[in-house]
Amino acid sequence: MGRVIAIANQKGGVGKTTTAINLAAALAEKNKQVLLIDIDPQGNATSGVGVEKEKLEFTIYDLILGETPIQSCIEFTEFENLSLIPSNVDLAAAEIELIGIQEKEYIIKKEVDKIKDKYDFILIDCPPSLNLLTINAMTTADTVLVPIQCEYYALEGLSQLIHTINLVRERLNPYLDIEGIVFTMFDARTNLSLQVVENVRANIKQRVYSTIIPRNVRLAEAPSHGYPITIYDTKSAGAESYRALAEEVMNREEG
Template identity: 45%
Template sequence: MAQKSKTSKDETVLGPTGRPYQGFPTPPKLDRHGPARIIALCNQKGGVGKTTTSINLAASLAEYGRKVLAVDFDPQGALSAGLGIQTHDVPTIYDLLLDTKRDPREAIVPTATEGLDLIPANIDLSAAEVHLVNEVARESILSHVLRRVSADYDVILIDCQPSLGLLTVNALTAAHGVLIPLECEFFALRGVALLIETIEKVKDRLNPTIELDGLLATMYDARTLHSREVLERIVETFGDKVFETVIGRTVKFPDASVAGQPLTEYAPEHPAAQAYLRLARELVARGAVA
């Protein structure tokens, strides 16, 4: 909820992060597509909104005319289910990791959202770390897969599993940027330092071009002092790396997931849907997405 801070001549509207509230402009349509910028949505803590953000950010970017590929990189397959895609008896990201000569386009599935495609995942992916552990350059296998389709898209979003294992390291090695969804709850803060340390190690040893695109505050409830204090602490610690867009807590997200739709289509006028559209505009304004 925005707050108003009066000055002598006018009013400055402050957003939840305590910074002047900006209305990011609607990005212009692109006259051509690709190569994609790859963004990993990553946090080793579960239940912080990674998949919800992947679904709704992908749909929002597609609504603004971007060609988007979402990669389900979690054995739970929640991203696939949330987009209404069946994952049984179809090629998945697991098949592409095990057979890097296979054309990744065989596993790409168009979703009901125009401009948004998906590489699905299912429980088979849980065996990937065991199979990959003895592979040469095992940390770079996902990068090899995604580079082969990068020219077809403007942005590729990787929905990581809640861990810092080999799959997540693969995602970080493939990515140009990292977006960290962070629940506005005290314990969510504790693991961020370890995650950023992991990103720095990947940058130093495997992927020198990776950068932290930003931290996204999720499940924010302006009515509670706890939410407000945690968000204030996040901004104090990470400054401008915290997105100005904040995602509020709402029961609409599970309803949209059951329907197999992004919230931006299930309830497009809902404040949380509008917040994800705003996040898409903010990413473009920051230069993280073309």
């Protein structure tokens, strides 16, 4: 049975999509069957694994509207063991079109349950907001992984996100858990990055991953070329960090 992890933070620019793409690729590199689901209307996870948003026959939008089965939405990427359910700007209209639909919080879950057994990991890249799409991801997921940027306002919004996760657990998905918090865009040259890490570790009662993702030029460049960092620059600090994070995620499952 595949493990479903939603990667969420309502704050934009925290490395959420970067984490979704590169964690998926690092798990696939370790011979895990991985499905990446892009539910962000910006579609950055889609283009970040080399799939052209403009040439898609079916996307997550068609799935949500019930116009196509989930199997028709799955795209094979050029990377071994990594498949994708893509997204594009059409998805921005989904929330309005779902007004009045019964059990609209469970639309993605019902579809993902049909194919869950085929994958070791299913990663969902959420939009940078706490909307119906994110709620769908949380009803589908076993856990939520939260990327946090190493900056002054890191804790701002985190308590709101944890509150939302707790609400979803109470009302919609009693099995939902917090996978953990992962620090991104860490700059070892600044005291601020170190202070943020210490502050979060001291104040948050959630699991915090040991792996810290550095601020890395190659990591920032990779998506524009349609490659995960493990392929784009396999020996870079960013690639090694996501491999280490993948090991931690896998070990949590085994532990």
